[in-house]
Amino acid sequence: MPKGAVYLVGAGPGNPGLITVRAKELIESCDTLIYDSLVHPAVLALQKVGCEQIFVGKKSGCHSVPQSEIQTLLVAKAKEGKRVVRLKGGDPFIFGRGSEEALYLHREGIDFEIVPGITAAIGAGAFSGTPLTQRNSSSTLVIVTGHEDPEKPEASVDWANIPRTNSTLCVYMGVSRLDSIVGSLLEAGFKDSTPVACVEWATLGCQRVCRGVLGTICGDAKQFRLSSPAVIIIGENAGMGDEISWFESRPLQGRRFVVTRSQGQASELSEKLELLGAEVIGLPLISITKNVDEQTRDDIFAELASYDWVVFSSPNGVRYFFEAFFEKFEDIRSLGFIRIAAVGKSTAKEIKKFYVTTDLIPDEANAESLADALVATDSLDSAKVLLVTGNLGRDILLKKLEEARAIVDRFEVYQTQPTDLSSDPAAKVFREQGADAILFTSSSGVKSFVDQAKDLVLGADAIRPKTVSIGPITSASMEQFGMPRNFQAKEASLDSLVDEIVRNFGKDSK
Numbered sequence: 462m463p464k465g466a467v468y469l470v471g472a473g474p475g476n477p478g479l480i481t482v483r484a485k486e487l488i489e490s491c492d493t494l495i496y497d498s499l500v501h502p503a504v505l506a507l508q509k510v511g512c513e514q515i516f517v518g519k520k521s522g523c524h525s526v527p528q529s530e531i532q533t534l535l536v537a538k539a540k541e542g543k544r545v546v547r548l549k550g551g552d553p554f555i556f557g558r559g560s561e562e563a564l565y566l567h568r569e570g571i572d573f574e575i576v577p578g579i580t581a582a583i584g585a586g587a588f589s590g591t592p593l594t595q596r597n598s599s600s601t602l603v604i605v606t607g608h609e610d611p612e613k614p615e616a617s618v619d620w621a622n623i624p625r626t627n628s629t630l631c632v633y634m635g636v637s638r639l640d641s642i643v644g645s646l647l648e649a650g651f652k653d654s655t656p657v658a659c660v661e662w663a664t665l666g667c668q669r670v671c672r673g674v675l676g677t678i679c680g681d682a683k684q685f686r687l688s689s690p691a692v693i694i695i696g697e698n699a700g701m702g703d704e705i706s707w708f709e710s711r712p713l714q715g716r717r718f719v720v721t722r723s724q725g726q727a728s729e730l731s732e733k734l735e736l737l738g739a740e741v742i743g744l745p746l747i748s749i750t751k752n753v754d755e756q757t758r759d760d761i762f763a764e765l766a767s768y769d770w771v772v773f774s775s776p777n778g779v780r781y782f783f784e785a786f787f788e789k790f791e792d793i794r795s796l797g798f799i800r801i802a803a804v805g806k807s808t809a810k811e812i813k814k815f816y817v818t819t820d821l822i823p824d825e826a827n828a829e830s831l832a833d834a835l836v837a838t839d840s841l842d843s844a845k846v847l848l849v850t851g852n853l854g855r856d857i858l859l860k861k862l863e864e865a866r867a868i869v870d871r872f873e874v875y876q877t878q879p880t881d882l883s884s885d886p887a888a889k890v891f892r893e894q895g896a897d898a899i900l901f902t903s904s905s906g907v908k909s910f911v912d913q914a915k916d917l918v919l920g921a922d923a924i925r926p927k928t929v930s931i932g933p934i935t936s937a938s939m940e941q942f943g944m945p946r947n948f949q950a951k952e953a954s955l956d957s958l959v960d961e962i963v964r965n966f967g968k969d970s971k
């Protein structure tokens with residue numbers, strides 16, 4: 462990616478899985494990220510550490526940064542030699558003013574590239590089960606703006622001449638002017654009985670669809686409390702949702718959950734919930750960085766062959782241990798015949814990435830069970846154990862192993878620090894909108910949440926979340942911090958946690 466260039470990038474309709482490979486590459490490598498309101502926090506979280514983020518969208522109650530200022534900013538940043546990503550919701554050339562920015566960059570002699578994105582109508586069609594074209598019923602697709610400001614010298618929409626038959630009409634920015642748009646269409650000869658699907662927050666877990674017909678949709682939308690952003694799809698195909706609306710039938714669709722995670726790390730739990738249709742806010746409460754003392758590393762690796770067990774208490778430990786290992790050795794066989802224990806399945810999965818099999822995983826993923834499982838192998842008396850941890854690793858494991866007469870060396874490979882949530886986009890969404898539940902999967906997650914509470918105060922309109930714990934140890938920490946708990950997974954595992962969530966928040970539970 463050359464320096465001093467601007468990339469006008471479409472971020473897709475909202476669902477973070479719907480950005481393009483090129484967009485992802487550019488967001489991960491740029492120096493400056495300039496973005497609008499509808500870009501999902503999980504997309505922003507792809508940026509590298511140290512990337513400058515500038516928000517130019519609408520702040521609640523205020524106007525967005527004027528277009529001319531955005532353009533000047535793009536040029537100024539490019540001239541500083543920055544690789545600038547200008548990230549826009551949907552596609553940059555569909556009602557995104559991308560063309561104005563491209564023209565300005567051209568005139569200023571700045572290199573630029575345009576990366577298309579899935580526009581809201583395409584996302585809304587797919588996620589509401591509305592084919593935008595179809596052999597028998599729709600051979601024309603019209604994308605039209607509903608936002609016509611009489612004060613602005615914009616080209617106006619010729620409502621009278623929009624094709625009325627065998628067509629699908631997708632209206633953007635139309636929620637506040639729905640009455641007048643519907644009036645214009647009926648006047649132009651559209652039938653009262655034409656199906657309509659208003660798709661709010663298309664492609665996101667919180668997507669809602671208000672279905673009806675042109676003659677009654679204005680009342681229906683009011684009752685539904687339809688709000689922006691929404692795409693209004695009008696035409697025969699808007700009535701097909703009953704049969705092919707796959708997304709709305711997912712058990713957790715319409716629900717929003719908060720998961721705690723560390724900065725820069727995707728969460729396996731989020732993926733599982735998103736597959737079930739939920740919207741997930743990943744709060745990056747802590748940042749984890751590699752932190753290996755070189756002397757300790759050299760000492761430990763010099764005697765690696767003398768250890769009987771290496772014990773991993775987290776996936777991060779695995780990652781940074783092997784990074785340090787391969788700084789010293791070239792071949793995985795240098796690990797020798799050491800036996801390997803992992804606290805849980807996610808940690809073992811990380812170990813597997815190095816083509817190494819884990820010898821012992823306790824039934825429950827916590828330090829106590831790991832210690833008990835190791836003690837039960839009856840192999841600890843005078844055995845040398847290497848305990849790989851972070852700076853906050855719980856002492857309980859060390860204590861229990863030493864009680865079983867093992868000789869334990871602690872190898873600290875990473876450091877955990879709180880992140881600044883005051884300007885974090887995911888924290889902002891949480892403060893403004895709240896969630897159905899906060900899910901805690903570890904004692905350290907509970908502690909970080911409590912530590913960061915001042916930046917997580919909910920606004921007046923936010924949904925008040927319930928709390929769910931993965932198991933007894935996490936629940937005990939919640940209790941210790943005086944945090945109420947509504948639900949606890951039957952077994953301390955991610956799958957059991959997901960089952961518990963579906964049981965209590967799924968469609969059938971409503």
Ligand code: SAH
Pocket residue numbers: 474475499549550551552553554555556557579580581582585632633634635660661662663664665689690691692
């Ligand atoms: N460039 C964007 C459109 C920006 S105009 C694109 O290509 O999608 C803003 C309008 O887009 C909103 O008023 C709404 O009509 C639509 N929109 C954007 N995201 C949306 C979403 N997730 N669901 C429904 N409509 C959306």
